Amino acid sequence: MTSIQHSKIETEFEIAVGRAKDKEYPILFSYTEILNNMNPLSFYSSAKQLFQGKRFFWKVPDDETIIVGLGSTYTLQTSLGEHRFETIQSEWNDLIKDAHIYNPYNVQGTGPLIFGGFSFDPDSVEEPEWSSFTNALFHLPELMLVIDKQSSYLTINIRCSSIKDKDRLAQLLRIKEQILSSSASENILKVDIHQEEEVNPDAWKKAVANVVRLLNDDNEVRKVVMARKMNVTFNGEISSDHVLNHLWNEQHESFIFALEWLDSCFTGASPERLVKKIGDNILSACIAGSIKRDKDEKKDVALGQALLNDDKNRQEHQFVVSMIQEIMNKYCHDLEIAIEPTLMKMRDIQHLFTPVKGTVKNKNTSILSIAKDLHPTPAMGGVPTTDAMQIIREVENMDRGFYAAPIGWLDYQGNGEFAVGIRSSLIKGKEAFLYAGCGVVADSIPEDEYFETRIKFRPMLRALGGKQL
Numbered sequence: 001m002t003s004i005q006h007s008k009i010e011t012e013f014e015i016a017v018g019r020a021k022d023k024e025y026p027i028l029f030s031y032t033e034i035l036n037n038m039n040p041l042s043f044y045s046s047a048k049q050l051f052q053g054k055r056f057f058w059k060v061p062d063d064e065t066i067i068v069g070l071g072s073t074y075t076l077q078t079s080l081g082e083h084r085f086e087t088i089q090s091e092w093n094d095l096i097k098d099a100h101i102y103n104p105y106n107v108q109g110t111g112p113l114i115f116g117g118f119s120f121d122p123d124s125v126e127e128p129e130w131s132s133f134t135n136a137l138f139h140l141p142e143l144m145l146v147i148d149k150q151s152s153y154l155t156i157n158i159r160c161s162s163i164k165d166k167d168r169l170a171q172l173l174r175i176k177e178q179i180l181s182s183s184a185s186e187n188i189l190k191v192d193i194h195q196e197e198e199v200n201p202d203a204w205k206k207a208v209a210n211v212v213r214l215l216n217d218d219n220e221v222r223k224v225v226m227a228r229k230m231n232v233t234f235n236g237e238i239s240s241d242h243v244l245n246h247l248w249n250e251q252h253e254s255f256i257f258a259l260e261w262l263d264s265c266f267t268g269a270s271p272e273r274l275v276k277k278i279g280d281n282i283l284s285a286c287i288a289g290s291i292k293r294d295k296d297e298k299k300d301v302a303l304g305q306a307l308l309n310d311d312k313n314r315q316e317h318q319f320v321v322s323m324i325q326e327i328m329n330k331y332c333h334d335l336e337i338a339i340e341p342t343l344m345k346m347r348d349i350q351h352l353f354t355p356v357k358g359t360v361k362n363k364n365t366s367i368l369s370i371a372k373d374l375h376p377t378p379a380m381g382g383v384p385t386t387d388a389m390q391i392i393r394e395v396e397n398m399d400r401g402f403y404a405a406p407i408g409w410l411d412y413q414g415n416g417e418f419a420v421g422i423r424s425s426l427i428k429g430k431e432a433f434l435y436a437g438c439g440v441v442a443d444s445i446p447e448d449e450y451f452e453t454r455i456k457f458r459p460m461l462r463a464l465g466g467k468q469l
């Protein structure tokens with residue numbers, strides 16, 4: 001069954017209008033139906049002219065959940081720094097409180113859901129490329145596709161205050177029919193790279209050397225994650241559709257995300273889950289400590305073993321485990337954390353990986369509270385967090401924007417998942433800004449850290465058609 005029974009949706013819509021009239025303010029109407037198979041990339045691209053600037057894409061490593069949103073019925077955002085997580089949560093609660101939701105499927109992600117992210121550090125310098133992004137930005141899409149374990153669902157969200165809003169409903173239903181019947185994604189113009197530039201690599205290495213000295217002199221600060229940037233320019237406008245197609249084909253083991261906002265799109269392929277909450281179950285992951293890969297299997301295994309036995313990388317990793325364990329113990333009982341890390345092998349890099357699992361003590365715990373407390377983990381910030389953040393502000397002298405911060409979704413039933421926005425870039429017009437960072441500890445060697453960040457640029461560079469570093 002691929003089409004909504006219009007009479008059913010109209011009946012439900014009229015109930016919503018009635019509620020809005022009673023309340024004397026607009027409310028959210030949300031309607032979910034099951035679909036036949038739909039290609040998520042086609043869904044993202046098929047109504048590009050109508051929705052460009054307000055789209056999102058999300059895919060988890062095992063393909064179990066794919067979520068694609070078009071348009072923004074409500075855009076939740078805040079320029080507040082400190083209370084951005086709470087602000088988004090309370091705006092979301094307000095929207096859901098009065099909503100009329102028709103969703104007969106008990107499937108995570110279906111029904112009303114917001115997708116978006118947060119800035120890494122509200123107190124950092126501001127650079128022009130991030131000027132349109134605030135400190136938190138979430139879309140409640142007008143049309144949303146959710147693919148969960150092979151089944152597909154379509155949700156329509158409309159703000160409704162009177163029967164006049166039926167026009168928008170009719171319009172969205174027409175657009176939906178067009179999207180579902182157009183199998184081919186529209187022609188995506190291929191653009192070529194004009195120039196790619198690592199921003200001040202020598203200055204960055206010197207900054208790493210300074211931080212290493214500081215870590216050796218100061219017995220308070222133990223770890224600082226330092227990031228750097230690449231600027232890539234193209235001979236035409238680069239589209240997120242094109243980049244997502246590449247990431248889809250090239251980064252199967254990653255969380256693939258795209259968050260479009262006006263003329264920009266923050267996109268990437270991150271290996272790292274921050275937190276997932278489905279019902280009472282919580283998952284998190286400690287991922288820190290890295291080594292390159294090798295095409296030769298034996299050499300690759302040897303590299304992995306070397307990483308597992310390397311004191312510097314184990315230390316980098318352990319800081320993350322200790323912090324995540326402390327936070328998760330606050331929220332969960334039955335916490336399970338592996339005693340020893342294993343290897344997580346991505347296409348370009350291998351990491352030390354310790355999975356974390358638990359059950360929430362309090363059913364009403366919001367995933368955003370957990371994300372707030374976890375951010376930034378010592379895989380993105382450092383130890384102790386406050387000192388590390390101050391050092392990052394001083395030595396990086398760069399606006400990370402949404403890089404290295406939580407990006408993901410939460411639904412109206414409290415389910416959700418956030419990854420950290422690494423292996424990522426901001427694309428804007430004819431430009432892309434790529435970000436990569438590394439955990440600097442007392443034993444770090446600046447040249448090695450530089451090399452590690454070069455590897456971490458590769459997933460995005462490849463997706464953009466760049467020369468591999």
Ligand SMILES: C=C(O[C@H]1C=CC=C(C(=O)O)[C@@H]1O)C(=O)O
Pocket residue numbers: 225227272287288289290316351378379380404422423435436437438439440456
């Ligand atoms: C900050 C990044 O990576 C983090 C995640 C995994 C391993 C890391 C490392 O070994 O340094 C970093 O902490 C990045 O990719 O930009």
Ligand SMILES: [Mg+2]
Pocket residue numbers: 288289290316438439452
């Ligand atoms: Mg590292």
